[in-house]
Amino acid sequence: MRLEFPSKSQNESFARVTVAAFAAQLDPTLEEIADIKTAVSEAVTNAIIHGYENTIGIVTIIAKLYEGKIEIEVIDNGKGIEDIEKARQPLYTSKPELERSGMGFTVMETFMDEVEVISAPGQGTRVKLVKYLKSTGGELRRE
Amino acid sequence: MQISSHKSKHTLIVKLEGELDHHTADTVRERLDSILEDPSIKHMVFDLSQLKFMDSSGVGVFIGRYKVVSQRGGTVSVVHVTPQIHKVLEVSGLYRIIKKYSSFEEALAGIGECDE
Numbered sequence: 001m002r003l004e005f006p007s008k009s010q011n012e013s014f015a016r017v018t019v020a021a022f023a024a025q026l027d028p029t030l031e032e033i034a035d036i037k038t039a040v041s042e043a044v045t046n047a048i049i050h051g052y053e054n055t056i057g058i059v060t061i062i063a064k065l066y067e068g069k070i071e072i073e074v075i076d077n078g079k080g081i082e083d084i085e086k087a088r089q090p091l092y093t094s095k096p097e098l099e100r101s102g103m104g105f106t107v108m109e110t111f112m113d114e115v116e117v118i119s120a121p122g123q124g125t126r127v128k129l130v131k132y133l134k135s136t137g138g139e140l141r142r143e
Numbered sequence: 144m145q146i147s148s149h150k151s152k153h154t155l156i157v158k159l160e161g162e163l164d165h166h167t168a169d170t171v172r173e174r175l176d177s178i179l180e181d182p183s184i185k186h187m188v189f190d191l192s193q194l195k196f197m198d199s200s201g202v203g204v205f206i207g208r209y210k211v212v213s214q215r216g217g218t219v220s221v222v223h224v225t226p227q228i229h230k231v232l233e234v235s236g237l238y239r240i241i242k243k244y245s246s247f248e249e250a251l252a253g254i255g256e257c258d259e
Contacts, residue, residue: 009166034227041198045165101202103235
């Protein structure tokens, strides 16, 4: 599944609901759906605030379903992250004036099983989120 | 996002309905700060029973309002927290500064003890 949308904050809700609807094919629990929605919301918000710094660019989401597993990539072509390790630290925010909590990556790491960040200054950012689902999957389970 | 509030003595009770994310955070922040211009408000109790979603943008909103009322010697509490929001609040370490209660009665009793 591939989704592209302008980096406007009103699309945050659209993005997380769409990915959650896509993930529903794997028959996830309510908690798993809530985890996926929350992590996608954090990654998309980062793309809008930090990647594009509230200018308009395109955010791309690529989601893939496997047996018992969902992989979601949230991609922007914005300014990129200089120090990924620092950005992932709890409470770190590059924009304290905006009253950001600095917990975005921590939330993603807690709610998903794997979080991979690929980024370089001027090269945009790609955040890969992986979640293993406790249920064995709906459609995909069937032979 | 709908915000309704009423005051009981020195406590502002706020009900948030809808989804609290980066998109809605500014509106919530502005509304709450204009209500908090009333200096007699010391404590805030948030009813989250109708809040359908919250991410770390909401955490920023709570921390900001906590800073305002804590300077007045007040507290921030949350009641009727859904499991998704509980997880976000817990991971963010927010329960170190705000208290979670299962009912308004408990929250108001907790605040009463603080003021004694």
